[in-house]
Amino acid sequence: MKIYNFAFGPYPQRVNIYLAEKSPPNVERVIFDAPDKQAGVPPASIKALTPTGAMPILRDEDGAIIGQSLAILEYLESKVSGPDMLGATPAAKARTREFVQVFDEALTFFGLWARHGSDLGRDTVRISLDVAAICAARYFDQLRLIEKMMSQSDFITGDRVTIADCVAMATLQYAADFYDVPVPDDCQRLARWCAEFRQRPSAASPRYPEDKRAIALGLMAQTGVGF
Amino acid sequence: MKIYNFAFGPYPQRVNIYLAEKSPPNVERVIFDAPDKQAGVPPASIKALTPTGAMPILRDEDGAIIGQSLAILEYLESKVSGPDMLGATPAAKARTREFVQVFDEALTFFGLWARHGSDLGRDTVRISLDVAAICAARYFDQLRLIEKMMSQSDFITGDRVTIADCVAMATLQYAADFYDVPVPDDCQRLARWCAEFRQRPSAASPRYPEDKRAIALGLMAQTGVGF
Missing domain, CATH: 1.20.1050.10 (Glutathione S-transferase Yfyf (Class Pi); Chain A, domain 2)
Known part of the structure; x- marks a missing residue:
């Protein structure tokens, strides 16, 4: 699966820190600099994936698209390998x-x-x-x-x-x-x-x-x- | 398990509506009217269960105490029977x-x-x-x-x-x-x-x-x- 994200900012950074701690082998990261409309960052095709166009956005091979940071973290916990970061019970x-x-x-x-x-x-x-x-x-x-x-x-x-x-x-x-x-x-x-x-x-x-x-x-x- | 809750208000009511839809057999509800300090509603012993003392509060037989409405809903989804209200995948x-x-x-x-x-x-x-x-x-x-x-x-x-x-x-x-x-x-x-x-x-x-x-x-x- 792929995660489109910004390099900084409080909502994007939750996911960046998570991925750095979890190190899942099967998640590709596409990281954009600060938004810049004139330069087309992030590209319109990525922003069009969700109603807000806000990063982070997760796109899974099976077509699932998730555009909210906490829902993305829960999804990753259920789908990728690495240390349990939610809790055992x-x-x-x-x-x-x-x-x-x-x-x-x-x-x-x-x-x-x-x-x-x-x-x-x-x-x-x-x-x-x-x-x-x-x-x-x-x-x-x-x-x-x-x-x-x-x-x-x-x-x-x-x-x-x-x-x-x-x-x-x-x-x-x-x-x-x-x-x-x-x-x-x-x-x-x-x-x-x-x-x-x-x-x-x-x-x-x-x-x-x-x-x-x-x-x-x-x-x-x-x-x-x-x- | 027991849920201490108010009869109205947006955070309590999430849980009240959920319980009415789910009808779990093993959840006892203790419902308080509007808060009233002078009348001791809700009782100090209940409010002392969590740092905020805010309803809803869930207390499980095994000692688990949860004081935040969304965490309570997720917990109930994982612990009680009834219709799946989170999603199958x-x-x-x-x-x-x-x-x-x-x-x-x-x-x-x-x-x-x-x-x-x-x-x-x-x-x-x-x-x-x-x-x-x-x-x-x-x-x-x-x-x-x-x-x-x-x-x-x-x-x-x-x-x-x-x-x-x-x-x-x-x-x-x-x-x-x-x-x-x-x-x-x-x-x-x-x-x-x-x-x-x-x-x-x-x-x-x-x-x-x-x-x-x-x-x-x-x-x-x-x-x-x-x-």
Whole structure:
């Protein structure tokens, strides 16, 4: 099967980190740089595969096409070989999915904050310090909830890597590297996990478009948000 | 196993609708009315089961406790008997999960709009017409995406009920019944599905607290939002 994806961004990066951890032998990766309409990146034929045209997109030989990152991760878990990254029992799977969903909602809050708060959106969307303040608070609240849900283990859900680690790292890495938004001081377990998981080859920083990153960096100061 | 839940609300109602469709023989339901701190509803001992204390909460005999609605639905699919409501193949499961995730994000947008826009939140949260306008637009965009993803089938993902129908109905029913926010006119498939699924016993309207509903109704007019 084939995965069409971007080289960076929080939703694409979940899948990039997952594939780096899982190393499935039968998944071909087609990675695009940052979107560029004029240059035809990604190509219209790829974007036409799904209603949103958003990466990641998975296309299987049997015709199945999946255009949503969490559905792709679950599909890969059921179809490709490599370490189990969901959990061995229904209860372990449930714990992984709990974390995944809380991080996914955190990212929705972060996305609203970044999109409608950062100078990056100034020409394309409505800028709102209200949205920034309210969604930043909700984002940090989600991280504090994660902090409470975590045990003292090495990884997010326990003693091995799961898709929860992939979703968590993609989110926190994007917030930190592209917008300079760190894990709050009162989330010590999460911060320690983040620092340690960062050392893994799967979590190597992707190459961001530096012109955009220069505008994005400092989101907290730009929007007057503190912890 | 036991499920502790509220009688209404978009996240609890996903599970209520699911249980009504699935009819598992071995799941005991403990249903609470609207939360009431003074009256001790839900009881502190139940809320203490999870870090958020939010319903739904599933507690299995073997000690597993799950506090997130989508993780609960996946867990039930793997543990209880009844009609398959996820999909028979990895591709069918992926299609169900795609819809579930898009609806789940839609509900996050709707929740921000309702919470920070409605008069209901006036004494407890920051009211913001910016948040209302931006998140209402994102909510309707998600429904328009769903409309594009749907085929002409009887149910959200195809020819049978899945957890996508439960998540969809819980969201649209809450928006319509509690806040008077309908499906947009340009989402005809979704509107038709909604009208038909409403006829099922599983989708019977729950009893809402009428004092709160009286304040919530008319969210679009309250926040100056149109389609």
